[in-house]
Amino acid sequence: MKSLAELQAIRDKVRAQVSVREGQEDRIRILVGMATCGIAAGARPVLTAFIDELEKRGITNVQVTQTGCIGICQFEPVVEVVTPGKDKVTYVKMTPEMAVRVVNDHIVNGNVVQEFTIGAHTK
Amino acid sequence: MRELSLNVMDIVQNSISAGATVIKISVLEEEQKLTIVVTDNGKGMSKEQVCKVIDPFFTTRTTRKVGMGIPLFKMEAEMTGGSFEIESDLNKGTKVTATFITTHLDMLPLGDINATVWLLITCNPDLDFIFYRKIGPLDFTLNTKELKDILGEIPLNAPDVSQWLKDYLTEQTALLHGG
Numbered sequence: 001m002k003s004l005a006e007l008q009a010i011r012d013k014v015r016a017q018v019s020v021r022e023g024q025e026d027r028i029r030i031l032v033g034m035a036t037c038g039i040a041a042g043a044r045p046v047l048t049a050f051i052d053e054l055e056k057r058g059i060t061n062v063q064v065t066q067t068g069c070i071g072i073c074q075f076e077p078v079v080e081v082v083t084p085g086k087d088k089v090t091y092v093k094m095t096p097e098m099a100v101r102v103v104n105d106h107i108v109n110g111n112v113v114q115e116f117t118i119g120a121h122t123k
Numbered sequence: 124m125r126e127l128s129l130n131v132m133d134i135v136q137n138s139i140s141a142g143a144t145v146i147k148i149s150v151l152e153e154e155q156k157l158t159i160v161v162t163d164n165g166k167g168m169s170k171e172q173v174c175k176v177i178d179p180f181f182t183t184r185t186t187r188k189v190g191m192g193i194p195l196f197k198m199e200a201e202m203t204g205g206s207f208e209i210e211s212d213l214n215k216g217t218k219v220t221a222t223f224i225t226t227h228l229d230m231l232p233l234g235d236i237n238a239t240v241w242l243l244i245t246c247n248p249d250l251d252f253i254f255y256r257k258i259g260p261l262d263f264t265l266n267t268k269e270l271k272d273i274l275g276e277i278p279l280n281a282p283d284v285s286q287w288l289k290d291y292l293t294e295q296t297a298l299l300h301g302g
Binding site for chain 2: 002008010034036037039044047058060066068
């Protein structure tokens with residue numbers, strides 16, 4: 001049974017782990033469009049997949065956030081990956097499986113998954 | 124929308140955009156009736172604006188001209204013979220109440236409401252969420268304020284904490300369903 005006491009234990013464990021987590025300002029941000037259009041197109045499982053995959057891999061220097069409608073509703077679910085010092089990458093028509101691939105290829109290995117980008121869709 | 128829990132996610136985005144710091148989500152199931160209430164302490168709306176938000180061609184956003192969130196939710200409630208209401212006070216907050224008749228043919232499933240609540244908390248660790256769930260005579264409340272008091276500086280979206288949160292929601296819901 002999950003209890004609040006257990007949460008206390010988690011706090012102490014995490015506190016011990018968080019020694020040096022500096023340099024938060026240059027971390028990668030993943031923005032998932034969660035307006036009506038995005039949600040209706042299936043953005044929630046995509047967002048969940050990103051969080052789950054990052055947790056599974058123990059990646060803590062990536063911030064996953066929601067964003068509103070950016071005006072390209074026909075391409076939802078839309079995900080933007082913002083890496084400081086690099087061009088923003090916009091992925092379109094995302095699925096949970098594609099989210100896992102983006103984490104593996106793009107976030108971990110630094111290779112943009114070209115075929116999922118808006119550029120590949122509008123050619 | 125395929126499930127009502129997705130509408131809840133959508134409606135709560137309005138609260139976040141309105142600058143709310145405390146958002147309460149209540150989901151109450153009684154015999155043949157489901158009530159969803161979202162209350163926030165955001166900037167609220169004037170009487171005039173409240174009348175307008177049920178019109179799909181009213182939106183405050185600038186990226187496009189149509190706002191479907193509230194009209195969709197209202198339609199889904201009324202389709203079942205239920206009701207829909209928005210109460211709002213400028214600078215105080217907004218309360219959206221939707222009631223559904225669950226036995227109606229057009230009733231949509233509630234879906235994974237825990238996934239909605241979990242994502243909202245994990246993605247907005249600085250906001251406070253109160254989630255109240257009631258099925259028949261049994262209920263539970265999750266208040267992130269209480270969790271933060273225990274956690275101190277550790278954020279709600281720390282991996283271990285968010286996993287705990289997910290399991291906690293699952294377990295509490297299972298108890299409501301009779302274990």
